[in-house]
Amino acid sequence: MQPKTLKIIFWVSTLLIFIFEGVMPALTSQTEMAKEGIRHLGYPAYFGIMLAVFKVLGSIAITVPQVPATLKEWAYAGLTFDMVAASTSIWAVEGFSFNVFFPLIVLAVLMVSYFTYRKLNTLQYSKAIA
Template identity: 65%
Template structure:
């Protein structure tokens, strides 16, 4: 149980930092805006994506938020990581650097998701 808690908090904190804190601090930089433009998305998409990432990260890290809401946050991040992988692949071709981050982030998310369910196995939705 202790190992599961440690894995949960480490993986969930990493998702919180990578998908909540970093976008909140860097989304309006010129590099971030250029990244959104490079992929062919309109500027408002980056703002919207940042808002949802921050809300999703907060949802995962706060224990009092209902499990059903957390499920939606996990699904949203999974869709985000898959879309990032596909977007970079479609625009840049298969370049390890661009595709590696979403795959690693998805692996971390999966660890968080599995350990979340192990910790809450005795409590139904």
């Protein structure tokens, strides 16, 4: 795959994650609907605030190019844990429904971002050595 194509795929997927995991939680985490969602899943109220902060920070970390690679890796891991935990929590409380799949769909987009990020870094590293 061409580097230009990889960059486009990376930026589109990463910006989608930034919107879903950064912008949306920042704007909606204190709404009654979000608070009720956290309560419905059996989590304390402070968990929603903490989760929103970490989602925003993680999405910023994967979006800003100047963030060190190690921190980006941790951000990708944290966002992955979040999506898997969200899906599992929904399944445990509501049973098997479409709601279980939505975090997994976002996770798939996150994985596209991660794998294109890794591929782009590998290409840059190999160019630096040559």
